[in-house]
Amino acid sequence: DVAPHPLTQRNTEKGLLVERAAHRLPTSIGRCCQSCHLVMSFRRLSRLAAPVSAGAVLLARAAAPPPELAECSCDVRRQGVSSGMHIELQKLRPREEQLRRKWEEDEAGFHKLPPRAWPPVQPKPEELPALQEAAAAADAPPQAQFDLATCLTFNNLDPVDGLRRYRELAKSGAGSLRQDAAVAVATVLLEGIGRDLEEESTAEGVSLLQEVAAAGHAQALYEVGVLHYLGSVPQLLAEDYGRAYACFEAAAAQQHMSANFMQAELLIEGMGVESDVAAAVPLLVAAAERGHRMARQYLRDFWDADAAQSGVAPGGSSMERARVFAQQLPQVPLGGSEHFAVFRGDGAQSSLAELLAEAASSDVVLLGECHDDPVAHHLEAFLLISLAAVRPEVVLSLEMFERDVQLVLDEYLAGAIREKDMLQDARPWTNYRSDYRPLVEFAKACRLPVVAANAPRRYVGAVGRRKEALREDFSAVEAWPQQVAPFLPPLPLPAPSQVYMQHLLADPEVLGTAVGRTDPELVAEAGGDLGREITARGSVGSPDLPEQSTTERRQGECPYLGVNGREGLLAPVLLWDATMALSIARALQARPEALVVHVCGYFHCEKRVGIAEMLSAYAPQPPSTLVVAIYPEAECHAFRPQHEGAADFVILTDASLPRSYDHSPHEE
Secondary structure (H helix, E strand, O other): OOOOOHHHOOOHHHHHHHHHHOOOOOOOOOOOOOOOOOOOHHHHHOOOOOOHHHHHHHHHHHOOOOHHHHOOOOOHHHHOOOHHHHHHHHHHHHHHHHHHHHHHHHHHHHHHOOOOOOOOOOOOHHHHHHHHHHHHOOOOOHHHHHHHHHHHHHOOOOHHHHHHHHHHHHHHOOHHHHHHHHHHHHHHHHHOOOOOOOHHHHHHHHHHHHHHHHOOOHHHHHHHHHHHHHOOOOOOOOOOHHHHHHHHHHHHOOOOHHHHHHHHHHHHHOOOOOOOHHHHHHHHHHHHHOOOHHHHHHHHHHHHHHHHHHHOOOOOOHHHHHHHHHHOOOOOOOOEEOOEEEEEOOOOEOOHHHHHHHHHOOOEEEEEEOOOOHHHHHHHHHHHHHHHOOOOOEEEEEEEEEHHHHHHHHHHHOOOOOHHHHHHHOOOOOOHHHHHHHHHHHHHHOOOOEEEEEOOHHHHHHHHHOHHHHHOOHHHOOOOOHHHHHHOOOOOOOOOOHHHHHHHHHOHHHHOOOOEEOOHHHHHHHOOOOOOOEEOOOOOOOOOOOOOOHHHHOOOOOOOOOOOHHHOOHHHHHHHHHHHHHHHHHHHHHOOOOEEEEEEEHHHOHHHOOHHHHHHHHOOOOOOEEEEEEEEEOOOOOOOHHHOOOOOEEEEEEOOOOOOOOOOHHHO
């Protein structure tokens, strides 16, 4: 991952749009990682084999449009599919199933793509010796020099020498290769690859792009269009949507895939051209057929909106709406697949069918996950949609939102505010878009309540530093203003059971091996001789602790909230669990006939302690609670003794699959 080029900072939303248009970040505004923005919702995970890929299909049918599409002027899920767009989409219906299947299969190779969309040929670092030998030959064609320059430059092996070779080809080359070399020189200058950014270099890069674009070079036209669209170099090229559209249109006429997408996007948005969504559909089709991932995503969303418009009555109940989505779910092997297996808590083989049958008759379903487990996120969405289709009232409850943002979340679900406003004010986790947005968007589409269940992180951090605060009444302590009371459980908190304490303080599987520390005071408070290292793991990562490796931190760590690990683990975890239990109990009190589906880290509910234990303290009548723990394992079909009794149902998932979110320091 590379820090964004300053030219992208002027307008992040536009920059992300252009990143999507080019598959990777376009050459005029810098490089990007493949993992951060191209993959939307479950689509980023659809390269996984069935039934995990079923979750990818599920989201396309069940969720609202991706965040970028949701903000466009023709949000089809809110405003409806126009007759012109319907006609264009109907032309594709005979091929829809075939196209969807092919696009799903194509996702398997996405990780093999180079980190940028241009140049078309991008040699890998290991190919350097062969390229050097080929370029040194007496009869070496100019293309050999170009490929060598590309390898040196865009793999950051020797970008200075790469730029020199590009310059030579731009001066002495002929035809399209000379133009390609000029665009490559402009790319290096505008991105500052291997050199500092300078006004003189930026001016030279823009001048080269304009010169080659005037000759009709598709990539140069596209890049000039990007600069006009972003307005990132206003002293050289003004922000001008009309000129941007003209450039994209000219490049699209030469079958430039990314230009096809950007021309369609401007038609959808009505930027620089009169809005015409119907005219955008063929452009999206052209880009999609050449492999453009986001064009495919748009078409899937348009197809789904078109189908939903006729399949779901505006006044339909939540269950009726959920049934429409559930009917379109792909066939999921309910007994498991190569990527997951379902067990009873005693280790007996089970199935999703058995799990759903018991869940449908429960009051509360606790889904305990490892926060970066892609299979778990697929299964959670499958379970939520399946349950919402059979229970008249379902409430989604999430650890990932805190109680003090409930109003913001409600405003978004009601359609009063935009998604980007909700994301700004609701403090979602960093992996919200990829992992939890599908659940919220499904709930929004089906008018299901969503509970922001967790304790505000600032209070958890404060309790971690001053755990005795949990023994005091809010009204009696200067440190706790009375306005805090609505966001936290009444004090004192319910006393944890011995099983809870043993689980928290003595279970090495819970406490992990990330960063060891010994806290004699906490051990003494817990009771018993637990003279072992206590480590900050699971949902209690601490920014005050030494930096950890990505591998260490992936073992279930929640990167979004830190407590001071040196001051104790018990009080913050008690506050977390009590707050989430209270949130669930109040949701049941407000809707006595509802089923509450709560998603949290597995630590908060496994062994029926934590939330499951504390529910009885807040609910007038103890609710019927089903606990499902989902663990990633290297061998997901072998039930391990350590999982016995962990939950009513234990789902083991394939730990070898790429994690849905990388908690590396540079991404936090």
